[in-house]
Amino acid sequence: MKNKKESFLKGVFVLLISQIFIKIIGLVYKLYLTNKEGFGDVGNAIYSSGFQIYALLLTFSSTGVPNAISKLISERLAVEDFKGANKIFKISFITFSIIGGIGSIVLFLGAKTIATKWLQIPEAELSLIALAPSIFFVSIGAVMRGYFNGIQSFSTTAKSQSVEQIFKTIFTIILVELISIGSHTNTTLMAAAANLATTVATISSFSYIYAYYKLKKCQINEKINYLKNYKPMRIRKTIKKIITVAFPISLSSLISSFNKNIDSFTIVRFLKYITSEENAKTQYGILSGKVDSLCSLPFSINIAFVTTLVPNISKMVAVGDFNGVKEKSKMFILISILIGLPITSFMFIFSNEILTLLFPNANDGAELLKWSSISVIFMLVAQTVNAILQGIGKVNIPAIGFGIGMIFKFLCNILLLPIKQIGIFGAIVGNIICNLIALYIGIIVLKKSLDIKFEFKKFVLKPIIIICLFSIFSIVLYNNLKSINLNNMAIILSLAISMIFYIILVFMLRMFRKEEIKVFVGNRNWKK
Numbered sequence: 001m002k003n004k005k006e007s008f009l010k011g012v013f014v015l016l017i018s019q020i021f022i023k024i025i026g027l028v029y030k031l032y033l034t035n036k037e038g039f040g041d042v043g044n045a046i047y048s049s050g051f052q053i054y055a056l057l058l059t060f061s062s063t064g065v066p067n068a069i070s071k072l073i074s075e076r077l078a079v080e081d082f083k084g085a086n087k088i089f090k091i092s093f094i095t096f097s098i099i100g101g102i103g104s105i106v107l108f109l110g111a112k113t114i115a116t117k118w119l120q121i122p123e124a125e126l127s128l129i130a131l132a133p134s135i136f137f138v139s140i141g142a143v144m145r146g147y148f149n150g151i152q153s154f155s156t157t158a159k160s161q162s163v164e165q166i167f168k169t170i171f172t173i174i175l176v177e178l179i180s181i182g183s184h185t186n187t188t189l190m191a192a193a194a195n196l197a198t199t200v201a202t203i204s205s206f207s208y209i210y211a212y213y214k215l216k217k218c219q220i221n222e223k224i225n226y227l228k229n230y231k232p233m234r235i236r237k238t239i240k241k242i243i244t245v246a247f248p249i250s251l252s253s254l255i256s257s258f259n260k261n262i263d264s265f266t267i268v269r270f271l272k273y274i275t276s277e278e279n280a281k282t283q284y285g286i287l288s289g290k291v292d293s294l295c296s297l298p299f300s301i302n303i304a305f306v307t308t309l310v311p312n313i314s315k316m317v318a319v320g321d322f323n324g325v326k327e328k329s330k331m332f333i334l335i336s337i338l339i340g341l342p343i344t345s346f347m348f349i350f351s352n353e354i355l356t357l358l359f360p361n362a363n364d365g366a367e368l369l370k371w372s373s374i375s376v377i378f379m380l381v382a383q384t385v386n387a388i389l390q391g392i393g394k395v396n397i398p399a400i401g402f403g404i405g406m407i408f409k410f411l412c413n414i415l416l417l418p419i420k421q422i423g424i425f426g427a428i429v430g431n432i433i434c435n436l437i438a439l440y441i442g443i444i445v446l447k448k449s450l451d452i453k454f455e456f457k458k459f460v461l462k463p464i465i466i467i468c469l470f471s472i473f474s475i476v477l478y479n480n481l482k483s484i485n486l487n488n489m490a491i492i493l494s495l496a497i498s499m500i501f502y503i504i505l506v507f508m509l510r511m512f513r514k515e516e517i518k519v520f521v522g523n524r525n526w527k528k
Contacts, residue, residue: 019299023299025165026165026168026293027297027358029168030289033172034359038185038187040285040362041289041364044285044286045268046127046187047127048284048289048292049121050115051198052264054198055260066157066307067307068395069088069246070150070310071245072150072241073088073147074152074312074314075315077151078318088242091238092143096142097139097140100138100140107135108128111128111129111132112125119264119265121281123191127195130193130199131196131198132199134199134201134203137205141202141210144209145160149307149311150311152311157209157307163205163208164205167197167201167204167205171201175194248398254399255399259402262413263284263288264284266413266427267284267424267427271284274420274423275423284424287427290362291368295373298379299380305335306384309332309387310387310390313387313392322450325450332384332388334459334512338466338506340377340379340381343377344376345470347372347376349471349474350491351370354369354491357488367425371428371432374432381439389449394449397442398438401437401439401440404438404441405433405434405437406434408430409433410430413426463511477493478490481493481494
């Protein structure tokens with residue numbers, strides 16, 4: 001294939017820029033919806049409850065599939081079995097077309113039951129119907145992305161995701177505005193219109209990546225004809241292998257998605273015992289629409305590393321470079337810690353200022369954001385650890401970790417939500433515990449599997465010193481900027497300047513050695 005594969009560092013950079021762009025564009029429509037008259041927190045409750053059910057069904061058909069496909073394809077390419085890699089792609093495409101189609105039908109036919117019986121938010125029915133077709137298109141789109149990740153053409157995946165988010169934002173604003181005018185700001189119809197925009201966006205994204213594949217098909221066929229290391233495999237056996245790898249990876253994502261659905265199933269249901277149904281919906285809307293959206297922003301940075309990490313580690317394992325796997329794993333776990341710490345700290349300290357800046361017309365929820373931010377660091381590191389485990393073949397461990405964590409999350413919700421003094425904070429406690437348990441199990445297995453040792457000074461002591469200095473600096477800086485009446489600019493400047501200070505601290509305390517940077521850029525010819 002003449003299409004050159006991208007270097008690991010270039011792949012990370014491309015996906016990093018793409019994910020940041022996607023999150024910024026995605027934040028635009030979130031800001032628009034939350035500040036939109038007639039939508040607000042109640043609209044977010046309807047929109048999010050429908051979207052979480054969609055995400056749950058979507059997990060069966062696509063979430064985890066890109067990593068699974070990229071893992072299998074990169075393993076074949078590592079031994080130059082190009083025809084075998086292409087066969088995996090084609091069979092995956094057909095298999096997940098069927099699974100995605102079934103998912104769409106189930107959601108469409110079951111929309112009313114799910115909305116009224118499961119969610120106890122009848123207004124979500126139209127949102128679920130609007131989302132149903134997208135499950136099919138995301139499923140087959142996920143296979144395409146997995147294929148391009150497997151051949152290390154990460155820019156193709158990045159572009160398709162960017163196309164999806166751009167269309168989603170544009171159509172969300174257009175459709176919600178049209179429905180708002182036509183229905184006199186009917187919240188239920190506006191929420192359905194926002195979810196319909198998701199369907200339009202997924203179709204657009206798939207159309208883009210499929211058109212690109214057709215364009216490159218001649219180059220792909222050239223490589224397929226190279227049969228040096230081709231190992232014939234029956235279709236049935238290939239499907240079994242795909243499912244064997246994809247299912248455990250998807251299962252961990254499924255459990256993570258169901259973790260969110262625990263909130264959609266329980267928050268309104270149990271908060272009604274201590275407050276009105278309308279207030280219960282509002283609180284769920286604040287948590288799902290604003291708080292969860294902000295807490296998920298750090299994934300835009302970390303996902304760039306994780307996406308490139310799985311096929312890269314799989315390839316290293318395939319050629320027996322276990323020392324490289326060990327060093328790269330430590331490097332990226334440390335990167336995830338250093339990404340998560342300042343974000344957690346800043347959200348915790350300035351939760352009220354952040355919400356006031358972003359949601360001037362609906363800025364409730366500062367305490368929810370403050371305590372939810374604690375889970376960010378655990379989620380990011382767990383995400384990286386799970387990606388490494390998938391890369392080395394321990395695909396069941398993430399599912400086990402999140403499964404155990406989910407049980408505790410569910411218990412926290414049903415036990416703590418009905419307590420008046422705790423209320424919705426019970427869901428936040430459950431989320432923190434869930435991610436902490438998943439991280440702990442993942443780390444234990446990883447240490448045992450690769451014989452990795454995490455130095456206390458480097459992975460605990462230095463990060464604590466850095467984040468303490470960062471927090472003090474950001475508070476002092478913000479108070480000084482606020483004293484000269486900069487208003488909203490004070491929080492923006494505080495974040496920008498504090499992050500520069502944070503990066504300086506990372507280098508001053510020598511968090512990374514030259515040898516580790518070589519591991520990052522892909523040069524493993526280094527001395528210990």
